[in-house]
Amino acid sequence: MTGRLKLHRRAVVKALLKDATDDLLVIGGLGQCAWDITDAGDRPQHLPLWGGMGGTVMMGLGLALAQPAKRVLVITGDGDMLMGIGSLATAAAQRPTNLAIVVLDNEKFGETGNQATHTASPGLGPTDRGAGTDLAIIARGSGIADCGTVTEEDQIPDLVRAARTVTGPVFRLVKVMVETLPLVMPPKDGAYLKDRMRQAILGYV
């Protein structure tokens, strides 16, 4: 069924982060999204996660509320989003105008052997099937008014605008291919990653 999924995640993330300015703060969910944002160019304004599965949107929310003049972009996967699904409602209740959430949905738990997530089609074989869970509909139902799904190359410019400039909260589901990609590892020390982001944002640790 991967023929349905056409977009390359690294190209999507490179487009999302192209010409990033210092006021673009990015949280990358654990696993492939952390490697993706690092592949696009590691910056102190990036927090690539090595753990904390399910907490990515909440980190973005706390940061967006603390820094209303900066743009906060959460880039995470379908597995992480499913684990923290309630955080969509929590974020919606706060109406953060500077928060954008982009979920790269390859319908797999990519770090653990590509087991199907709930977003996979229900009509597949026993090792590949899910429930056809639509995270954009869940986000909309959670109270995030501006939601959309991206499946085609020609939607990328609109996706970038939504992620970078449109008044939030914004949610975009991007259906991406299942790919085996080189690991591009960010720094692993959590305290260092936190301190460098605070230094970049606040001018002190």
Next chain:
Amino acid sequence: MDWRDQIFETLEGHGVRQVYYVPDAGHSKLIQRCQLSNTMKAIVLTTEEEAMAGALGAWLGGEKAVALMQSSGVGNCINMLGLSKTLRYPMLMIITMRGDFGEINPWQYSMGQATPEVLKAMGTMVFEVDRAEDVQATVNAAANMAFEGQTAVAVLLKQKLIGAKNFVGKKQP
């Protein structure tokens, strides 16, 4: 002054800006004061672990956060509490106890009795309060240690202080 108001004023005095909570009857007055505050954002959660990640985001952006919950919610936080230890950021928790002194709902006993131990197992410092006159000083000490020491600190408000939940007047089936 009522100890609930003392907690609010202590948090306000420390400059806490983000208040993450899953409601508890014991916290209801404090939650309401935070909701009505001009300096604080009161953030209702679907599960307590959201507070652990939200507080990280707040700290990255230069704001102080606190998490309010009842002891049954502590169990939901355990894996996410590792974030505070790994990234070394403040995680101040104020927890109202259930399954503790005089509790008559046995479904609360298991998590209530395990609460201090599981917090300590995750490296969280724990201070227990069972007298109204100790609340302000304990919350103040915990806030100082969390925000200055960039670590996880929990204050447990025991049922000797808050009272056991009263089920009187509820009809038996």
